[in-house]
Amino acid sequence: MTRPATGLQREWQAFWLALGFLTRLPMLVKVDYSQRLMNQCSVYFPLVGLLLGAIYAGLYTVLSGWWSPLVCVLLVLAFHLWITGAFHEDGMADSADGLGGGYTVARRLEIMKDSRIGTYGAAALMLVLLLKVALLTEVTPVWLGLLLAPAVSRLAPLCLMRWLPYVSDPDTSKSKPVAEGFSGQRLLVAAVGVVIMAVLFDVLLPALIAVVLVAALWGAMLKRSLGGYTGDALGASVVLSELVFLMLLAAA
Known part of the structure; x- marks a missing residue:
């Protein structure tokens, strides 16, 4: 008989589930998949x-010994698109198509799918x-x-998940199990982690502005356009x- 996972074991599995959800990296531990664990992994x-x-920064550092910064950034970006399956970029393209080409909520959601x-x-x-x-x-x-x-950028979707309702079809969505039941406590833990990291690297203000600005403005647009x-x-x-954060860093 299999013993139920303890709290720490569930958190360890939740981390690996998040890694497998967001990237092509292999999950090196056995995960007892459940709806609850998907909720927790966010x-x-x-x-x-x-x-x-850390992988991108390390790769850039290695490549910079041979090529110019522009070439190195392009190579790192290509690697990023491969290792993440262009997961978020696909969402950006679908969102632009839906919000730009649809005149009703139903039509926007249809286009995005x-x-x-x-x-x-x-x-x-x-x-x-x-x-x-x-x-x-x-x-x-x-x-x-x-x-x-x-x-920094992966804190913004957690804010949206906490503050807005989910409006897509749960039977065809990959994100519904992650979003459903996301708690304020876990959002606070994630936010504190990002704040600590930003303080350590002296980028707290750009990080806070990027997350708050996108969560507020993008969230308001989604609420108005999709509900x-x-x-x-x-x-x-x-x-x-990511873009807002990088704009602020570049300006500084």
């Missing part, structure tokens, strides 16, 4: 982002990728932006938070 999104950021990319989505995707590359080459040092942006959030909208919030 708190580790910023930590997974920090792990990804369509796997094909439209004009709005293609334009948005091209712009955010180009802007991300441009901003990363402006940040000094570059590795700092690569390290911190993935962690809540979808999985695609959560992915878009990560992309937007």
